[in-house]
Amino acid sequence: MNTPVMSLQKVVVSFFSHGKRVEALRGISLDVASGECLALIGESGSGKTTALRAGLALLPLSGGRATLFGEDLRQVSKGRRVELRRRCGYIPQDPFGCLPPTVTALEAVAEPALLQSSRNCKREVFEKSMALLAECGLGEKRIVESKVSTSLSGGQRQRVSIARALAADPALILADEPTSMQDASNRGKILEILLRRVNRGAAMVLTTHDLYLAAAAANRGIVLYHGHIVERGPTKALLAEGLHPYTRALAQALPRLGKKAARPPVAEKTEDFGPLACPFAPRCPERFERCRQAPPLVNLSPGRDAACWRL
């Protein structure tokens, strides 16, 4: 592989919340190259957003190393850090907090690109922003001129934040659950818009709890549970024949014809297995005595790794 566009190496991130230490990432490694989409898959709280933010150096690491375009953002000058971040389009999970409250949809999209171009390109930036909004299904004059904070629905705001992230033709797209607020018809369109950029050479990391979406978007996927990588491999294999019990539980929880999506059908926490145990042991239907010790992530076939004593 060429130099990865983004790389995390044994990254540990801890938060302190209500006097307690929460380890959001416990030594995860990943990388993504140009022209490739990597899916980060897991339920809420598994560490997906933290992984993206660690990649952009938006939070401190307690261990490991993260690089963007081969450079460690924590080691470079502030100016260089800004420059490297500008090559990234970050689509935050929450489109409510991330958009400036007083601006119109058009201004929100144009803003990052305006910061990067000289004054005489202003017209071009606005024209391009208009085209992007139209691509995202927001081309109506009424919407373009609407104040983002007061006049748009959650789904529309999420699409404004997608257009904004794409405005400066990013080399790396970090898409945090980018279709979570979209209805079924828009979900496919948004995915197409993002994958068009990947086909043109951008790298993308997309987070989701949905193995179908992961398989549609990415060739490679990483399944996270409580800040650990429990499995990684081709997304189609994760969907069809997960090796780790948690991956299989995620697949079983997917909505089927005539059935709604469910929580993964695994037992709730029954006993404390201690800090050294497999992170999934408390919910695992296949746990046994050995799971009191966490299994390592091991290679099982080309491009396929999992962390489970049963394998």
Ligand SMILES: Nc1ncnc2c1ncn2[C@@H]1O[C@H](COP(=O)(O)OP(=O)(O)O)[C@@H](O)[C@H]1O
């Ligand atoms: N700013 C924060 N302060 C305290 N705990 C946090 C913070 N951000 C995330 N966490 C915790 O870190 C873990 C991973 O969170 P997150 O990365 O948001 O997961 P995901 O995106 O997969 O839902 C969760 O237990 C969450 O509560």
Ligand SMILES: [Mg+2]
């Ligand atoms: Mg998240």
